[in-house]
Each structure stands twice: as C-alpha cells, then as structure tokens.
Amino acid sequence: MSTVPQGVIDMNRCTDVFDAEGTTSHPLSVGIKTPEKSTFIKGTSKDEINRYTHIAPTLPFMILRITESV
Numbered sequence: 708m709s710t711v712p713q714g715v716i717d718m719n720r721c722t723d724v725f726d727a728e729g730t731t732s733h734p735l736s737v738g739i740k741t742p743e744k745s746t747f748i749k750g751t752s753k754d755e756i757n758r759y760t761h762i763a764p765t766l767p768f769m770i771l772r773i774t775e776s777v
C-alpha cells in the first residue's frame with residue numbers, strides 16, 4: 708500500500724479533532740476542524756484513529772500532511 712499526499716492542515720489553526728464516522732458514513736473516519744473548513748480522513752485501524760483523536764490536538768506548531776491510501 709502506498710500513499711499520496713492530498714493536502715496539508717496547519718494544526719496551529721485546529722479547533723477540534725473528532726470522530727467523523729456518523730458524518731461521513733465511513734468506518735474509521737476522523738474530522739479535523741479549522742476556522743476555514745473541516746477535513747475528513749480515514750484510518751486503516753481503530754488504533755490509528757485513536758492516535759489521531761488523542762494526539763493530534765496536542766501537537767502545536769505541527770503541520771499534519773493528509774494522505775490517502777492508493
């Protein structure tokens with residue numbers, strides 16, 4: 708499996724990281740909200756999604772590169 712970057716999110720502007728399964732209807736989905744928009748990503752395991760929702764909000768001054776499995 709390889710990944711191709713699909714965009715960049717400035718985590719300094721992140722206001723929320725949330726479970727997005729109900730919004731996207733995709734299992735293992737996470738939403739990352741900034742004042743400009745919400746971006747939705749999909750993980751490959753529940754453990755990966757737990758890491759996003761617990762660690763991502765605590766990463767000030769980081770930029771999270773969003774990738775999509777190809």
